[in-house]
Every structure is written in C-alpha cells, then in structure tokens.
Amino acid sequence: MTVARTPEVLAHQFDDLEQQHDAANLGMWAFLATEILFFGGMFLGYAVYRSLYPEAFTQASNHMDILLGMINTVVLIASSLTVVLAVHAAQQDRRRALVGLLTLTILLGLVFLGIKSTEYLHKFNENLVPGVDFAYTGQNARHAALFFSFYFAMTGMHALHMIIGIAIFAWLIVAARRGRYTAIYNTPVEIAGLYWHFVDIIWIFLFPLFYLLGRHL
C-alpha cells in the first residue's frame, strides 16, 4: 500500500525519495541560516544598546514577569518534544499518534501565545509600550524605551514565527488525516519540525536576555 503510493510523492526532478528528502532538508537548513542572521541582527542591536545603557536595561528588565517567562519556556520546550515525537510517529506509520501529537503541539503553541498576550496587555496597561502613551516612571526613560522596543520587536517577531508554525502544523494535520505521511514519505513533518525547533531556540535566548539578565547590576 505505502509502496504503491511512492511514485505520487516523488517529484519528477528527483531520482529517488532519498534525494528528494535530502534536498528538502537542506533547503530548510538554508532558510534557517538566513533566519539566524535575521534574528541575529536584532540580538546584535540589543547587545549594543545594552552595553551602552546597562543601568537602564537592568531597571527596565525588572518590569518583566519571570514566572510567566519561565512557564512559557517550559511550554515551548514541551511543544518541541511533541514535535520530535510526531516525526517519530510518522516514521513508524502511526497516523493517529501523528495527528494527536501535532494537535498537542498546536495547543501548546496557543498556550504560549495566550500567556504572551496577557503579558503584552499588561505592558499596554502600564504604559510601557514605546510610543505616545509611553509613561515610564523610572530613571533613564528614553533608554528604557529602547529596551521595550527591542522586547516588543523581538518577542513580536518570534510570536509571528509561531503563528506561521501553527498554521503549517494545521495544514500538516489535514494531510496527515488523509494518510499522506507514511514511514516512506514524511519529509514535510520533519522539516516543519526543524522550523519549530529553531523558533524554540530563539526563545531560549530571548528568555534570559529579557527576563533574567541584569536583575543585578
């Protein structure tokens, strides 16, 4: 059955499924290399301004909720686990497990975004969002505004990547339910997983840089 399906999943430009898999895998890694530099530019900007205004960044960092940041880190790590288990399930032809684990991944992603939304809302209510209503009461308000600008730009871009990831997983679930992914062909699940893990790695660095670092001067 699965062998009979092989020709239709093999695009005509490839010799065999292995070559197709390696090309897709390498393509995702090439994209992730550009993503490293995309986020890297923002990390660099953060590092430069933090080195210029260490006190302001430290004080502004104390407005972050460490507990929520830690919970979100755990949620995201758990979603990375469900993704690798989903890839594993696909490789073993366990379709129901694959659909279940991808659904769980989406749910964990939504939990993360929900917690992030409440944090954003809190910042809006406290007037800590740079702009006309920015009303920071501590010292060096202009430099603290830089901290919050980096915070919203970087966590916002990270959240956008998660929304895209959730959409991709939703698409994969539809295809998986139709039996599209088998032990022989499951490359889309695998490379979507690579993307999701990359987004996880970005958060692994955002968490200490915004929530944890500089609580002591």
Add this chain to the structure above:
Amino acid sequence: MIAVKTYYMVFAALLALTLVTTGAAFVDLGARWNTIVGLTIATVKALLVATYFMHLRHSQRLTLLFAGAGVLWLALLITFVFADYLTRGW
C-alpha cells in the same frame, strides 16, 4: 534514528536547565557573571535542541556546513560590530 528515550532525556535536561538559569538569575554574581551564566546555559540548551531534536548529530555533512555557516556569519557580525563599539575612545 534517535531513540524515543533520548528525546525524553533531552527534554528533562532542558527543563532542568530552565530551572537552573531562572534560579541563577536570583543569585547576585555581579552583572558580568549573571550574563555569562545566562548565555552559557542558553547556548547549552540550544545545542541540545539542535543536536538531538533537529537531528544534527545524524545529519549529513552538508547540513552541518549550512548550520555552521549561519552561526559563523552571525559570529562575524557580532565580532566586528563590537570590535568597533568596545574600542571607541569617545
């Protein structure tokens, strides 16, 4: 192929490191060392995710080259910018 047990062990290690890095933030080591500890733990976590969850351990050399190229160029970007900022006399 990586065994499922390995995934759970990596997951447990990532959770433990998250607790350690959060706890370390409440210990005053001085700004420099708090920063170094936080970033070192984050780097170890990122390497765990890349090595096991992203299968870099069992991937082909070309994949490693692509991943390494991304990190190398980022390192160049950071090095040259800070070579400027940290050596300005004004």
